[in-house]
Amino acid sequence: MQFTPAIQLIRLTKCFDSVTACDCIDLDVRRGEILALLGENGSGKTTLTNMLSGIYQPDAGQILLDGKPVIIRSPRDAIRQGIGMIHQHFKLVEVMTARENILLGQQSLIKTNPEDAVKAFGLKVGLNKKVYDMSVSEKQTVEILKVLCRGADKLILDEPTAVLTPQEIQSLFDTLHAMRKEGKAIIIITHKLEEVMAVSDRVTVLRKGVNVGTVGTGQTDRFSLTEMMVGQAIDLDVKRVETPPGQPLLRLDKVSAEDDSGRTLLKDISFTLNQGEILGVAGVAGSGQKALCEIIAGLENPSGGTITLDKQPINGLSPREIIKRGISMAFIPEDRLGMGLVGGLNIPDNLLLKTYRDQKGFFLKRKPARLEGEEMIRKLKIVTPGLNVKIRKLSGGNVQKVLLGREINLSPKVLITAYPVRGLDIGASMTIYDMLNEQKRKGVGILFVGEDLDVLISLCDRILVLCAGKVSAIVESQFATKALLGMKMTGLKTDKEDEYA
Amino acid sequence: MRRTLPQMHIVQRSDIKPLNAWGYRLLAVLFALSMGGLFLLILGYNPFDVYATMLRGALGSAGMQKETLKLTIPLALTALGILLAFKMKFWNIGAEGQIAAGAIAASYFAYFHADLPKTVLLLTMAAAGFVAGGFWGLIPAWFKTRFGTNETLFTLMLNYIIYYFITYLREGPWRESVGGFAAMPRFPKQARLPEIPFPFVGNLHLGWVVLLVMMVLVFIYLRYTKQGYEITVVGENERTARYAGMPVKRIILRTMFLSAGIAGLVGMLQVSGPDRQLTDSVGGGRGFTAISIVWLARLSPFGSVAVAFLFAILQKGSSMMQTEYRIPASMSDILQGIILFCVLGAEFFLQYRILKRKEVAA
Numbered sequence: 001m002q003f004t005p006a007i008q009l010i011r012l013t014k015c016f017d018s019v020t021a022c023d024c025i026d027l028d029v030r031r032g033e034i035l036a037l038l039g040e041n042g043s044g045k046t047t048l049t050n051m052l053s054g055i056y057q058p059d060a061g062q063i064l065l066d067g068k069p070v071i072i073r074s075p076r077d078a079i080r081q082g083i084g085m086i087h088q089h090f091k092l093v094e095v096m097t098a099r100e101n102i103l104l105g106q107q108s109l110i111k112t113n114p115e116d117a118v119k120a121f122g123l124k125v126g127l128n129k130k131v132y133d134m135s136v137s138e139k140q141t142v143e144i145l146k147v148l149c150r151g152a153d154k155l156i157l158d159e160p161t162a163v164l165t166p167q168e169i170q171s172l173f174d175t176l177h178a179m180r181k182e183g184k185a186i187i188i189i190t191h192k193l194e195e196v197m198a199v200s201d202r203v204t205v206l207r208k209g210v211n212v213g214t215v216g217t218g219q220t221d222r223f224s225l226t227e228m229m230v231g232q233a234i235d236l237d238v239k240r241v242e243t244p245p246g247q248p249l250l251r252l253d254k255v256s257a258e259d260d261s262g263r264t265l266l267k268d269i270s271f272t273l274n275q276g277e278i279l280g281v282a283g284v285a286g287s288g289q290k291a292l293c294e295i296i297a298g299l300e301n302p303s304g305g306t307i308t309l310d311k312q313p314i315n316g317l318s319p320r321e322i323i324k325r326g327i328s329m330a331f332i333p334e335d336r337l338g339m340g341l342v343g344g345l346n347i348p349d350n351l352l353l354k355t356y357r358d359q360k361g362f363f364l365k366r367k368p369a370r371l372e373g374e375e376m377i378r379k380l381k382i383v384t385p386g387l388n389v390k391i392r393k394l395s396g397g398n399v400q401k402v403l404l405g406r407e408i409n410l411s412p413k414v415l416i417t418a419y420p421v422r423g424l425d426i427g428a429s430m431t432i433y434d435m436l437n438e439q440k441r442k443g444v445g446i447l448f449v450g451e452d453l454d455v456l457i458s459l460c461d462r463i464l465v466l467c468a469g470k471v472s473a474i475v476e477s478q479f480a481t482k483a484l485l486g487m488k489m490t491g492l493k494t495d496k497e498d499e500y501a
Numbered sequence: 502m503r504r505t506l507p508q509m510h511i512v513q514r515s516d517i518k519p520l521n522a523w524g525y526r527l528l529a530v531l532f533a534l535s536m537g538g539l540f541l542l543i544l545g546y547n548p549f550d551v552y553a554t555m556l557r558g559a560l561g562s563a564g565m566q567k568e569t570l571k572l573t574i575p576l577a578l579t580a581l582g583i584l585l586a587f588k589m590k591f592w593n594i595g596a597e598g599q600i601a602a603g604a605i606a607a608s609y610f611a612y613f614h615a616d617l618p619k620t621v622l623l624l625t626m627a628a629a630g631f632v633a634g635g636f637w638g639l640i641p642a643w644f645k646t647r648f649g650t651n652e653t654l655f656t657l658m659l660n661y662i663i664y665y666f667i668t669y670l671r672e673g674p675w676r677e678s679v680g681g682f683a684a685m686p687r688f689p690k691q692a693r694l695p696e697i698p699f700p701f702v703g704n705l706h707l708g709w710v711v712l713l714v715m716m717v718l719v720f721i722y723l724r725y726t727k728q729g730y731e732i733t734v735v736g737e738n739e740r741t742a743r744y745a746g747m748p749v750k751r752i753i754l755r756t757m758f759l760s761a762g763i764a765g766l767v768g769m770l771q772v773s774g775p776d777r778q779l780t781d782s783v784g785g786g787r788g789f790t791a792i793s794i795v796w797l798a799r800l801s802p803f804g805s806v807a808v809a810f811l812f813a814i815l816q817k818g819s820s821m822m823q824t825e826y827r828i829p830a831s832m833s834d835i836l837q838g839i840i841l842f843c844v845l846g847a848e849f850f851l852q853y854r855i856l857k858r859k860e861v862a863a
Contacts, residue, residue: 299743320746329744339744342737353734353745356727364727 004067006031006154006185007052007083012061014047021047023209024061029154029185034176036196036217037189038229039206040425041396045189048206049156052187053085054078065154079109084147086157090139092131098142099127102149111151118145121178124171136284137168144175155179156187161195163285166453166486173199191229193222194454205229230426238430238458240477241437246275249445250296250327250414255305257291257469265291266469269305273414273445278436280460280477281449284489288469289449290331293418296447297329298322309414323354328412330404332419340403343392347373347384350391351406376405380431397428404435415439418449433459453482465489522851529847533840540835544828551822558821559814567702569810569817571775574708575600575767577809579791581712581719581802582763586638588723588800589736589756595641595656596764597788599634601663603765604772605670606633608685608779611692611772612675619691626692627769634765635758637663642757646750660788667781675779687778694774706774712806715763720802732756764788793841812837 005028014022022044029035039045050056052063054072062069065081072078078085092101102114112120114127125134125141134142140160147155157176161169176186176199190196196203197217204214205228212228250273257266266288273279283289294300296307298319307315309325317325331339341350348369359365373387380401384394391399404420417436421429436446436459450456456463457480465473465488473488538548559569579596586593593599607626614622641655670676670685677686696704723729731752735742742749771783794812798804819833 297744318746319744320748323746331744339740342734342741344737345733349730349733352730353741356730357746359727362727363725364730 005029005064006066007187008064008067009048009052010062010064012048012051012063013059014044014051014056015059020209022051022058025206025209025211027204027211027214029187031153031183031185032180033202034180034186034188034200036200036203037187037206038191038193038196038203038225040191040229041423042208042425043206043229044209045206046158047209049085049158049187049189052078052083052156079147079150079152082151082153084144084150084152084155086140086143086147086155086160088159088162090143092139092142094132095130097128097130098125098134098138098145101131101142102127102146109150112149114145114149117148120182121148121175123175135168136163137165137171140164140172141175148179153183154185154187156189158189159191160188161190161192162451165284165489166482167490169195192452193225196225197222207231226426238433238455239437240278240459240461241440243276243440243443246277246443246445248272249275249310250447251308252296253306253308255295255302255307257288257295257300258303259291264469266295266302269469269471271464271471271474273447275413275445276440276443277462278440278446278448278460280456280463281447281466282453282456282463282485282489283466285451287466287489289418289466291469292466293329293331293416293447293449296322296327296414296416320357323410326411326413327416328407328410328414329416330407330418330420331416332400332403332422341391341399344390346388346390347377347382347402348387350402351376351409354406354410372409376402376409380405380435396422397424400424400432401428404432408435408439412444414445414447416447416449419451420448421455422451429455453485456480456485457482517851525847525850526844529843530840533836533843536839536843537832537836541828541832546826546828551826551828554825555818555822556814557818558825559818563702565817565821567699567705569813570699570702570705570709572813572816573806573810574706574712574774575771575785575787576791576794576813577806578708578712578715578767578770579764579787580794580798580805580809581715582760582767583788583791584719584760584795584798584800584802584805585723585732585756585763586760587795589732589753591642591645591736591753591757591760592653593638593641593656593757593760594653594792595638595659595788596761596767596791597784597786598656598660598663599637599761599764600768600771600784600788601660601667602637603630603634603762603768604779604783605663605667605768606630606765607769608675608688608772611688612686615689615691617691622691623694623773626773627766630765630769631762632765634768635762637765638757638761639754642754646753660784664781664784667779667783670779671781685779688773692773693777694770706770708770708774711766711770716802716806723802728752728755790837793837797841797844 008028009025011024011026012022013020013024025048037045037048047056051058052072054074054077063072064070070081072081072083075085093104096104099114103110117123118125118127123141123145125138125145131139131142160172164172176188179186188199200217202214202216203220203225205212205225207229253270255266255269256264259265269292271279281289281292291300295302298317298321302315306313309327314322314325348366351369351372352364352366356364370387376382377384382398382401384398391402400420404417407415420432424432436448440446448460457477460477463475463477463480463485464471465485467489475484538552541548541551558565560566579600583593583596606629610622610626610629614625617625637659640659641650641652644650644655645652672683675685677684694706694708696706697710699705699709723732731747734747735749735752739749768783772779776783790812794805794808798808815833815836819830822828822832823830
């Protein structure tokens with residue numbers, strides 16, 4: 001019985017209409033083991049875990065827990081059967097303490113009291129702290145505690161590191177290792193190879209809904225994992241293009257901003273962006289990245305400070321005027337379509353967004369945009385059934401290519417791009433980096449707000465670190481390390497975290 | 502206890518062919534009619550006879566057809582107005598009040614400036630109706646852009662204000678001097694809409710031409726103009742509109758002015774056409790019925806006119822049903838309700854489908 005896997009999936013299948021999200025997936029996790037589930041976006045990772053946590057029902061196949069076939073009817077049923085799911089988005093009541101959140105409405109399910117669990121796994125969290133006073137990492141710890149206290153011995157973590165700093169990631173991994181020692185079976189979902197190598201015992205790689213193989217982490221390396229994940233060998237290096245130092249282009253001087261309720265979003269931000277430079281912006285989610293982008297683009301007004309473009313002040317100008325002066329912004333929010341594109345319109349109509357007002361007359365001329373669209377599809381290899389498809393129907397990578405392509409076609413002087421590779425697979429990400437580098441060569445000043453520190457270090461010339469709305473450091477990339485950036489990201493951190501990124 | 506899974510489960514559709522979609526909607530209408538039939542059956546009538554009577558009552562003779570068309574004109578035109586606001590996801594449910602505002606303004610010229618030449622007078626009345634309706638719609642739009650107020654409540658509240666204002670005019674300043682019954686005078690001949698022949702049914706007030714022209718104008722406006730494009734973008738995603746540098750507030754105000762203006766024009770056409778006087782029933786619930794119409798037509802201008810015609814058939818047919826069978830004409834409201842419920846319910850099946858569970862292969 002010792003070898004009975006804690007979780008075993010046999011030919012698990014789930015289809016959505018014509019798309020097979022999971023195709024006959026076999027998988028097993030043993031007790032005291034961390035299995036990494038690796039795959040690009042759309043490879044079926046989330047669908048698989050949703051079946052395990054009772055959100056979806058499989059179309060075919062069988063789930064075995066501790067050797068017994070089971071049916072998981074709902075998330076509540078999942079936890080009753082010992083499966084604890086830690087989602088990317090936390091489901092906590094902000095005004096309650098950690099302990100209250102853990103006990104909330106679940107008395108009947110509680111198997112371990114919170115104090116014991118904290119001790120057993122060496123977790124760092126104050127049980128009497130209110131959730132709104134917690135950092136992202138602490139909130140995550142509460143989520144983990146929640147499932148542990150409900151007796152989960154099989155844990156599934158969906159992209160748990162996406163919102164954490166390097167130091168916090170290390171502490172999460174320590175927790176996972178402690179749980180492994182206690183005999184828990186753990187599945188961690190990720191698309192970051194470094195983390196797979198650092199934390200897991202075995203890796204199962206999914207590609208297009210198919211399990212392409214399971215390997216021991218010790219027997220593999222980043223490159224063969226990438227090859228399994230993408231289906232072909234791929235050059236993983238993001239290249240920094242060397243350009244001669246350019247003239248100062250965009251300058252922010254002591255810029256501050258507040259939200260409607262008077263809370264500080266940005267405080268005394270000063271930096272200069274030069275021609276032909278990529279200036280990276282790093283920071284924990286919600287450190288002011290969004291406010292920074294919106295203020296430069298003129299969507300929000302700063303409460304203090306000056307912004308100059310080519311030595312001309314631009315604060316207080318309308319978004320349209322700022323676009324005309326040559327500042328373009330491509331901001332990819334979490335839902336991808338929230339800002340910049342209109343999901344219900346087709347490609348040409350989306351391309352027209354910023355230029356239609358330059359057309360003369362009462363009627364809208366779509367012809368030029370159609371030609372532009374056709375050329376963009378060809379040049380950026382956008383996969384679409386045609387020009388007239390609503391942009392909502394395109395996959396994330398293609399949507400982002402359209403957005404970035406449009407901004408670049410405006411021939412901006414300054415390109416602000418936030419999370420341009422959010423949710424993209426490796427191949428598509430590389431295309432985006434190439435597009436940015438090409439702009440850099442042309443002398444465009446690029447402000448690149450990113451999440452992945454490895455990418456920031458290798459792509460950018462300098463990196464500005466935001467921490468709770470302040471600039472905590474501006475470092476030359478060649479001297480930057482992840483540890484240094486991580487420290488600067490948390491260095492001045494207060495307890496107030498914004499939820500949006 | 503043996504655990505079993507439900508035999509059915511719901512799956513999202515990725516795409517559906519437009520033809521199939523219309524098939525589903527047609528089925529929904531048929532289903533609604535049979536539900537209505539069931540209702541009639543319970544009341545003790547033969548549903549086929551009743552439906553046949555309704556159809557005859559609405560379309561049986563040229564005279565009846567004319568009456569049905571007279572009902573169609575204000576319904577369809579109001580729907581076209583509402584459509585503009587709805588396309589922007591501005592929930593204008595105050596068309597009723599905007600019709601009244603237009604009617605009052607038009608009536609002012611009919612009562613006090615009847616000395617103008619007929620054409621000039623009518624054009625002035627139309628312009629006044631449009632502007633007054635539009636102004637009545639601008640109020641909630643301005644508050645929304647300025648203070649973020651909820652337009653649904655706001656437009657609804659304004660309806661009451663304007664209707665009590667009509668009552669005030671009827672009881673007070675505009676009350677007809679003769680007779681003890683409180684009413685407003687009939688319009689002078691000058692202020693009445695001319696009638697022009699409509700194919701097959703004979704003379705019909707000019708409103709039908711206005712309707713057809715407006716239908717095409719609204720279609721072109723939304724589809725081919727920069728302003729129409731702006732309406733779509735603001736409706737789909739206001740954040741993106743702002744980001745692209747669109748003057749969102751101005752677009753909301755402008756669109757709402759047009760939307761309410763068309764409703765105001767309906768008011769003018771009603772008082773000057775069939776009613777020939779200002780009454781407090783000038784809206785007649787059309788502002789609300791038009792909301793159902795626009796939804797059923799899925800915000801299509803041509804579709805709205807077609808659906809409005811069908812609704813007019815239901816209404817006109819119901820009054821025939823009332824006289825022949827003594828079934829209250831509110832049966833038509835019930836039927837409209839059932840149809841709306843079924844067709845909107847059918848949207849669920851357009852987006853999802855129910856599958857039988859496949860055998861689990863162990």
